Amino acid sequence: xxxxxxxxxxxxxxxxxxxxxxxxxxxxxxxxxxxxxxxxxxxxxxxxxxxxxxxxxxxxxxxxxxxxxxxxxxxxxxxxxxxxxxxxxxxxxxxxxxxxxxxxxxxxxxxxxxxxxxxxxxxxxxxxxxxxxxxxxx
Numbered sequence: 001x002x003x004x005x006x007x008x009x010x011x012x013x014x015x016x017x018x019x020x021x022x023x024x025x026x027x028x029x030x031x032x033x034x035x036x037x038x039x040x041x042x043x044x045x046x047x048x049x050x051x052x053x054x055x056x057x058x059x060x061x062x063x064x065x066x067x068x069x070x071x072x073x074x075x076x077x078x079x080x081x082x083x084x085x086x087x088x089x090x091x092x093x094x095x096x097x098x099x100x101x102x103x104x105x106x107x108x109x110x111x112x113x114x115x116x117x118x119x120x121x122x123x124x125x126x127x128x129x130x131x132x133x134x135x136x137x138x
Contacts, residue, residue, distance in 0.1 A: 002111065004121040005103035008129035012136035014091040014098045018069030020135050021089055031131030033124040042066065047074065052127075053119045061087075083108035098136075100129060 010017055020026055024037040024047075035055045039047035043066040048058040065073035070091050077084035087104040102125060106115065 001105055001107045002115055002118075003103055003105040004125050005101065006122070006125035006129045008100045008133050009094065009097060010100050010133045010136050011097040014069040014093050017091055017098045017100060017132065017136045020132060021072065021091075022068075026135065031127075031135060033127040033131070041072075049074075051124060053121060053124050059085075077108065078110065081108050083110040083114055100132060102128065 022041040024039065024041050027034050027041075028037045033052045035050040035052055037047060037049050038058075039045050041047065041063060043063060045063045047061045047063065049061060050056075050058055059076055061074040061076040063072065064075040064086075065071060072089045074087045075084070076086075083106070085104060085106050087102065090101040090103075092099040092101075104121065104125075106118070
């Protein structure tokens, strides 16, 4: 398994952060490293996401877990366990706001072949967390 992740403390309550995470137009507004989102972010929804790291490539995803305002999971990949990517969004209330944690894990039989073509997503994850923090704290 390979992964990328980011953590950020946000001086806003989890429900405010959650409202931003589940608003597709806000996510594609330029502060999050996301170029475009097709679909509505809700339980079981199918989404297509274009990121700044690969702006010409759509990533088809499914919202496989949706537990407001604490956890959401997007899952994508190939059938038969050949390759799978799972992005987890976790929000925990703190005395001063929200602990935000986003992690994307990859695994599958084709991971050794695909991993070298995956760009370093850490800068994009950091941009996402900073954008979420800035928007939620406004």
